[in-house]
Amino acid sequence: MIKIEGLSHKFKERVILDNLNLEVSRNTFHTIIGLNGVGKSLTLRLISELETRQSGNIEYQSKKITFVFQNAAFFPWLTISKNLEVCSDYGKEYIFKLLKDWKLEKYSEMFPNELSGGTLQKVNLIRAFMQNADLILMDEPFSHLDIIQKEEIYQFTSALFAEYKTTVVFVTHDIDEALFLSNQISYLSKKSKNITTTFPVMLQKERSLFQQKTIESHLKYFSEIYNLLKSDMEL
Amino acid sequence: MKRIFTILPFLVLGALWHVGVIFNFIDSQFFPSPVMFTLKLFMLFLNSDFVYDCLRSAYRLLAGTLISIPLSFIAAFACSHCPKFDRIFNPLVAFTFPLPKVAIFPLTLLVLGIGDSSKIFVISLGMFYLLFINLRLGLLHMKGGEVGELVKIFKINKKNYFFEIILKGIRVDFFKGLKLALGYGLTLVVVSEFSMSKDGVGNFIWKAWEQFNIIDMYAAVLLLSLVGFVIYLVLDHLIGRFEKYYH
Numbered sequence A: 001m002i003k004i005e006g007l008s009h010k011f012k013e014r015v016i017l018d019n020l021n022l023e024v025s026r027n028t029f030h031t032i033i034g035l036n037g038v039g040k041s042l043t044l045r046l047i048s049e050l051e052t053r054q055s056g057n058i059e060y061q062s063k064k065i066t067f068v069f070q071n072a073a074f075f076p077w078l079t080i081s082k083n084l085e086v087c088s089d090y091g092k093e094y095i096f097k098l099l100k101d102w103k104l105e106k107y108s109e110m111f112p113n114e115l116s117g118g119t120l121q122k123v124n125l126i127r128a129f130m131q132n133a134d135l136i137l138m139d140e141p142f143s144h145l146d147i148i149q150k151e152e153i154y155q156f157t158s159a160l161f162a163e164y165k166t167t168v169v170f171v172t173h174d175i176d177e178a179l180f181l182s183n184q185i186s187y188l189s190k191k192s193k194n195i196t197t198t199f200p201v202m203l204q205k206e207r208s209l210f211q212q213k214t215i216e217s218h219l220k221y222f223s224e225i226y227n228l229l230k231s232d233m234e235l
Numbered sequence B: 001m002k003r004i005f006t007i008l009p010f011l012v013l014g015a016l017w018h019v020g021v022i023f024n025f026i027d028s029q030f031f032p033s034p035v036m037f038t039l040k041l042f043m044l045f046l047n048s049d050f051v052y053d054c055l056r057s058a059y060r061l062l063a064g065t066l067i068s069i070p071l072s073f074i075a076a077f078a079c080s081h082c083p084k085f086d087r088i089f090n091p092l093v094a095f096t097f098p099l100p101k102v103a104i105f106p107l108t109l110l111v112l113g114i115g116d117s118s119k120i121f122v123i124s125l126g127m128f129y130l131l132f133i134n135l136r137l138g139l140l141h142m143k144g145g146e147v148g149e150l151v152k153i154f155k156i157n158k159k160n161y162f163f164e165i166i167l168k169g170i171r172v173d174f175f176k177g178l179k180l181a182l183g184y185g186l187t188l189v190v191v192s193e194f195s196m197s198k199d200g201v202g203n204f205i206w207k208a209w210e211q212f213n214i215i216d217m218y219a220a221v222l223l224l225s226l227v228g229f230v231i232y233l234v235l236d237h238l239i240g241r242f243e244k245y246y247h
Helices: A040-047 A080-086 A092-102 A116-128 A147-164 A176-179 A209-213 A215-235 B001-022 B034-043 B048-081 B084-094 B101-112 B116-144 B146-153 B158-169 B169-193 B201-210 B214-246
Strands: A001-011 A014-024 A027-033 A055-059 A065-068 A135-139 A165-172 A184-188 A195-200
Touching: A001 A040, A001 A116, A014 A040, A014 A184, A014 A195, A027 A040, A027 A176, A040 A165, A055 A065, A065 A116, A065 B146, A080 A092, A080 A116, A080 B158, A092 A116, A092 A209, A116 A135, A116 A147, A147 A209, A165 A176, A176 A209, A176 A215, A184 A215, A195 A215, A209 A215, B001 B034, B034 B214, B048 B084, B048 B116, B048 B169, B048 B201, B084 B116, B101 B116, B101 B169, B116 B146, B116 B158, B116 B169, B146 B158, B158 B169, B169 B214, B201 B214
Parallel strands: A027 A165, A027 A184, A065 A135, A135 A165
Antiparallel strands: A001 A014, A001 A055, A184 A195
16 A cells, blocks of 8 residues: 655755654555654655655555544634535535534534634544545644543544544554554654554454554553563663 | 713813813914814805815725725735735835825826826825735735635635635725825825815815915814825725634
8 A cells, every 4th residue: 555665864964764664554544653754754754745755755545635633623714614625525414414423513514712622623633534545644742632522522533533444554652542542553763763563463453542542452552561661761 | 881982072172172262272373272173064065166176086986996006006916925925016116005105196298288187196006005014914915824725625616716715805904004004095085185176175186285274274174184194994894794704
């Protein structure tokens, strides 16, 4: 689906990414986890070409890519339905039906600043998935939500992912979030400035965040990632 | 209640001025009572010559506005979307902006003659800079920020980009620029009518000065202040209306 080879990037003389390699296969929810400032968002911006690549190669199976921004970016002067309309090829009726399918139709004529953070992020997700893109890049979209909102939006994201059967590359520093949503996790190391380990996540998905935390296999994954973060932190 | 606070300072100042005139603290020959020149302004509106002067000035301001808006928008759009053009045009603006526009009025009289063309040219030129600077910064900010990234990621088509994103997104910056530009435009209207003009509010003030008709001068100045005040209130309302989306 997407293959990254030897991706390196510098800001002035500071090396952010050094020879990063990553392969994400089709229909995978792939999370890149790492400490703040290791270049997770930069990796997504390089994949989406929002940032100009300095070196390395990215092989795309298709360039139909979309992005879920961290701060739920919208055009503030357009209503929710108009925002979705201008960002897609769909008409007003289809968009209303789509919002209704996801129980968000009452917000269709509201402006982005009238919606709560969680609802806005749901619309942000719908906007990304409705494009029928082959690859969706998500840049820590849930970092500013509280635990209750997070739990709801994780379920919402999983439902959208199941419905649209696309490929997602998600970045976060939240271990629980990564384990709840992903099929696969890659660790982006601060020390080596590239991905040091990738492993599949074999956890049953039909559960709440609270239930998940009590599962033994969850704790095993959690401690594994926690130790990686801790060793990077001690640098 | 808010409206009372808006006009209260004017009422207090006017009352103090009037009391000062009554008790001879203020020389009424140079500073006539506001009651006098306010009443005079109402009387002047019964005079068709004064109404004609007002309409001529309004026409010049409107013509200057209608010329400067599309030109400043085209220039700002070109600068924000074509870095090469911006590198040439923006330094030119920076170089000529500090020049007082009134200073080139005699030159425009030479080139365009003493009719309306020279006056409208100076008014639209003065307004152009203030509109252009606001629009260019607004468009660059939009294009370089989140909005630009959304446009790129979602491959928004040209029609939607222009009508839904650019034209609607720039409204706050446009009205902020227009507020400044109309204030300056009003000044240029009056100054350009002071000399080589047979009509207009500026000409009326000049003639009143020549005839030492102080109350007429004050009445015309009051009219200009009221027009400026109304423009300020209307544009502030529009700015507030479109700015609410950002909070």
